[in-house]
Amino acid sequence: MHKFITLTDYLTSENRKKVFPFLFDYHYLRNPILVSSFSQVEDFKSADFAIFPLDIGYFFETKQEAVLFEFIKNAKAFKIPVCVYSAGDFGITLPQDIVTFRMGGFKSNLNKNTFILPSFLNDPIADFFENNWKAKPKSTLPTVGFVGHASGTISKYLKEYLIYFRHTMRRKFGYEFSDKQSFFPSSIKRYKILKKLEKNKKIATDFIFRKKYRAGATTQEQREVSTLEFFENINRNLYTFCLRGSGNFSVRFYETLLMGRIPVLVDTDCRLPLEEIIDWKNHCVFATAIKMESALLDFHHSKSEEDLATIQKANRKLALEQLNRICYFIRVFENLLVDKNTG
The missing domain is CATH 3.40.50 (Rossmann fold)
Structure with a gap:
């Protein structure tokens, strides 16, 4: 002991x-x-x-x-x-x-x-799908889902910069003690990459853009509706787009694993849990923002339907058995x- x-x-x-x-x-x-x-x-x-x-x-x-x-x-x-x-x-x-x-x-x-x-999470398959999980079959085009906060407006850019500036000033004057950060307007960057993916005719996209976090839900009923919509999107797509938020990590990445689907993770110099034990390249698609499309297409077309089913099963098992x-x-x-x- x-x-x-x-x-x-x-x-x-x-x-x-x-x-x-x-x-x-x-x-x-x-x-x-x-x-x-x-x-x-x-x-x-x-x-x-x-x-x-x-x-x-x-x-x-x-x-x-x-x-x-x-x-x-x-x-x-x-x-x-x-x-x-x-x-x-x-x-x-x-x-x-x-x-x-x-x-x-x-x-x-x-x-x-x-x-x-x-991210230590409840199991969405148990919560929303009555423990009924099955692998998504391979389709001709890779299907990529996303539901979340993404916007390309100038007002959104300014709002994110003001939040960043506030953190920077609080850090400078000793009211905040977290590590120094570079400006990263996550919702703007998500929007740009997702719009680029939408234009690629070799990729099937299923994106729902929200202007506010959790679609601006304020009541329990609204939160339940937006959460179900979120997980239904992950469930019906083989891949889910994952990019960091304010911090350099993605909760969506872990939600996708729990759903038994394949995350497409934009590499922003992030470290993943248990890297010395888990061979993460066997569980997700790693890509830079610039090479996102080619990385996804190469991964999808290099795998058989059996390969993709095995990865999905392994992802859910990994989330349930090692990441709790x-x-x-x-x-x-x-x-x-x-x-x-x-x-």
Whole structure:
């Protein structure tokens, strides 16, 4: 059994939404698999590794970073790995010897101790399709779907720039502590690439452009309608277009995997989860914005119907069995402790 230490005093009901994701299942839900595989201890000397309990951004924003650095100092004194969670679209980079879990970031800037978190999601096949899943057969033209926020207007460009400028100013004056970002108007870039795909007669497109996030839904009923429309689009197309949002990651990418379809991921220098274990080129189409069409066509025409069915099945299996919170953290922590013991 692996032993870890954390700061239990912070694991309150008020802090559930910003807790380190592993501790959500271990402490609040008392997941039996985690409870049987890990035990919490009260001193650093007895621990195999240390977990800082909450999103580190909270401690910077509330000027309590001394608590974080004291915890790191104590863990280092006993030469055990210390794991932190950086929430939000952008994340915070700490020194290289700290094990950081975050949603995204730029691969070229991330160190080997940075672990990308998948989006931990409910199963849409169970929620919307009564657990009735089957592979999409190969068609002559690759069918690509997309439902989401995409706009080519000047007003939208200006709005996204103002949001970017606000984050930049808050970062500059010490009100925000996330990593510095370059301007990336995601809805504009999505619109341009999607419109280009629509013009290609060798590709069958099924796009629904929304001017607002979740179609501007404000009621539960509206959210349910827009969500169903979203997943129905993924379900009826073999491929789904995926491009990062504000942060350098795509939730849609993980939703497509769960649906047992094939993501077409625009490469924006992103790192994917468990890259040392998962051979991601077997699960999705990687492409630059410039070579999107040729990459998709080459992939589609190089695969038989049996190949594509196998990939779809493997994608759903991957999402369900390796990218859920329980399996993900067991795999990462066990590998982390193996590295510690053999290093």
